[in-house]
Amino acid sequence: MEPTARLEVAADQHHRYAVEIRSGLLRELPEQLALRFPGARLALISDSGVAPLYAQPLLAALHARGQLASLHVVAAGEASKSVEQWQRLVGQLHAAGLDRRGVVVNVGGGVACDLGGMVAATYMRGIAYANVPTTLLAQHDAAIGGKVAVNAPWAKNFLGAFHQPRHVWIDPETLRTLDRRQLAAGLAESIKVAMIGEPELLSLLERDARHLLARDSVRLGEVVGRSAAKKIELLAGDPFEHDLRRPLNLGHTFGHALETELEYEGLLHGEAVAWGLVVALEIACARGLCPAADRDRIVALLARCELPPPVAAERLHAALGRLAAIRLVRGNRLHYVLPTSATSVTIDEVASDELQAAVAAAIAQPLLRPRASAAHAG
C-alpha cells in the first residue's frame, strides 16, 4: 500500500497549513496548485540539479493547463543561498510580472526552499509560497516550519525570516533520483528525530536501513511522515523557536561547529549532524547519563547508513574551537542536548573538557573504526 499522510501545521494562532505526503503526488501537482491558488501567477524556484527532473516538467504541465507560470533556476549547491541570488530572483520575479497575489513554488532541496522562501518573505513585503521538497532532508525538515534564509559570508542563515508556507507537497518518489550520499545525510536527521523520542521510528530505521538506502520510496515515505510529524509536534506552540535549546538541536551544536570548521565544503549538513550525534552520545555515556548499549545501538545504525563519513581527527578537534563563536557559551560551559537513552534526551550544560574527551572517544569509536580507517583529510 502506498503511504498517504496529511499533516496540519499551526503557523500561528490563526493560520494552518497542510503537509501532504503521497507517492505520485507530483503528477497531481498542476491540478493541486490550481485548486489551492486559483488565478494566481506562479513562480517556480528550483536548482540546476532538480529543474530538469521535476521543475521543467511541472512548468510544461502548468502551461499546458493555461496556467500563468515561470521557472527560475539557480546553480545547485549551498553557494546559491546568497544575497546575490536572492537579489537576482527578486528581479526575475518582477520581470515576470509577479504581483502581490503571486505565489512562489519552491521545487528542490533545502537550498531551494530556504532561498525561495526568503524571496517570498521579502518580495513586496511578503507573498505566499509553497514547498515541493525533493531531498529527504528538505521533506521532513527544511520545507516545514517557516524558517527561511540566505547565508552571509560570515555565517550561515544570517539573513532570514519566519515566513510560513501555505502548503507543502511531498512526493517520496522524487527521492529515487537522489544520490545515496544525500539520502544517507537525510537519514542522519531522521535518526536524530527518533532519538528525541520516537521509538517506533527508530525501529523502522533499524529494520529498513538497507531498503531506505536503496531508495525504497514506500518505506521512505513512512520515514518522512513520522519524522515530519515529530518536527510539527515540537514546533507546535513554539513556531518562532524562542527556545533555542530545543531537542531538535540534538547533534547540531557540534555539527554546526564542524561545518564551520570545514567551511561548508566536503561535508553535508546531515553528515556533520551524524558526527554531532556520536559526540553527544559519548558525552552522555561518559556521564553515566546514557547506557553504553543505547549508544552502541545508535552508532551501529549510523554505521549501517554509512554515517558519519571519515573526517581527519585534527579537524574534528579543531571544530571545538568554533563552538565559542557560534553558540552562547557562558563561563566555558554551553547548553547541550544529551541522550538519556536511544530514544530520549535531556538538556544540560557541558564543560569544554567533557567535549574534548567526547570528541576523542568519537574518533576512537570501535563501531566506526572499520570505516574511519579509510579516512582521508576532511
Ligand SMILES: NC(=O)c1ccc[n+]([C@@H]2O[C@H](COP(=O)([O-])OP(=O)(O)OC[C@H]3O[C@@H](n4cnc5c(N)ncnc54)[C@H](O)[C@@H]3O)[C@@H](O)[C@H]2O)c1
Ligand atoms: N529552513 C529550515 O528549517 C532548514 C532545516 C534544515 C536544513 N535547512 C537548509 O537546507 C539546506 C540543505 O538542503 P539539502 O540537503 O536538501 O541540500 P540541497 O538543496 O543543496 O540539495 C542537495 C543536492 O541534491 C540535488 N537534488 C535535490 N533533490 C534531488 C532529487 N530528487 N533528485 C536528484 N537530485 C536532487 C540538488 O540539486 C543538490 O545538488 C541547507 O542550506 C540548510 O541550511 C533548512
Ligand SMILES: [Zn+2]
Ligand atoms: Zn539539521
